[in-house]
Amino acid sequence: MDDVIATLKILIIGEAGVGKSSLLLRFTDDQFDPEQSATIGVDFKIKTVNVEGNRVKLAIWDTAGQERFRTLTPSYYRGAQGVILVYDTSKRTSFDKLENWLTELRTYCTKRDVIKMLVGNKIDKDQREVDTLTGTNFARRYQMLFTECSAKTCDHVQDAFDELVHKIIQTPGLWDTEKSNSGLKIGERDGEAKASSCYGGCSLI
Numbered sequence: 001m002d003d004v005i006a007t008l009k010i011l012i013i014g015e016a017g018v019g020k021s022s023l024l025l026r027f028t029d030d031q032f033d034p035e036q037s038a039t040i041g042v043d044f045k046i047k048t049v050n051v052e053g054n055r056v057k058l059a060i061w062d063t064a065g066q067e068r069f070r071t072l073t074p075s076y077y078r079g080a081q082g083v084i085l086v087y088d089t090s091k092r093t094s095f096d097k098l099e100n101w102l103t104e105l106r107t108y109c110t111k112r113d114v115i116k117m118l119v120g121n122k123i124d125k126d127q128r129e130v131d132t133l134t135g136t137n138f139a140r141r142y143q144m145l146f147t148e149c150s151a152k153t154c155d156h157v158q159d160a161f162d163e164l165v166h167k168i169i170q171t172p173g174l175w176d177t178e179k180s181n182s183g184l185k186i187g188e189r190d191g192e193a194k195a196s197s198c199y200g201g202c203s204l205i
């Protein structure tokens with residue numbers, strides 16, 4: 001079996017009830033729970049994915065949206081290479097709070113070039129309070145990737161994670177820190193390259 005070339009730390013943040021845990025469950029286990037309970041503190045799942053022939057391990061942290069369940073905030077953010085910022089397309093208030101989440105991200109993220117993705121979830125619902133253009137414009141203003149999806153119906157969930165991981169891997173210095181200057185290029189398929197492993201940036205706390 002191929003070696004894992006990197007372990008990436010990815011966070012999912014956003015207001016309570018927007019569907020962070022549901023997106024994670026859909027992505028890792030292809031399941032959906034209509035009665036998903038609120039996250040207390042932090043939850044954590046690992047999934048290994050393939051990026052252009054290389055195996056990349058994702059450590060995905062699902063954080064509580066409710067303030068009272070949020071403890072140890074700085075340690076969630078430490079070393080993260082990717083962040084998924086989620087709002088609920090059927091709930092304007094969850095969109096209006098995005099700026100607060102970006103402020104928290106700027107405060108605690110230790111990596112300057114962390115890749116951010118804005119995700120509007122619950123597009124399966126008839127009720128719409130945030131249209132696609134509003135989401136696109138916000139993402140553009142803050143230099144984030146953007147997609148809309150549904151953890152319930154599965155629409156675009158896989159794409160969101162794929163795009164984020166590709167962008168991280170394509171960003172020099174974000175995951176292949178100093179020591180890993182081994183000439184590895186994504187797409188390179190010989191054994192030497194694949195033997196490269198995860199360095200500094202993969203701390204889990």
Ligand SMILES: Nc1nc2c(ncn2[C@@H]2O[C@H](COP(=O)(O)OP(=O)(O)OP(=O)(O)O)[C@@H](O)[C@H]2O)c(=O)[nH]1
Binds near residue numbers: 063122
């Ligand atoms: N219709 C619909 N409901 C969803 C979707 N995603 C999540 N839900 C529901 O929304 C509710 C909240 O989902 P969670 O995944 O717990 O939300 P969360 O953001 O993790 O919430 P906290 O842990 O409190 O921060 C649950 O009842 C889910 O079943 C979706 O795409 N469509």
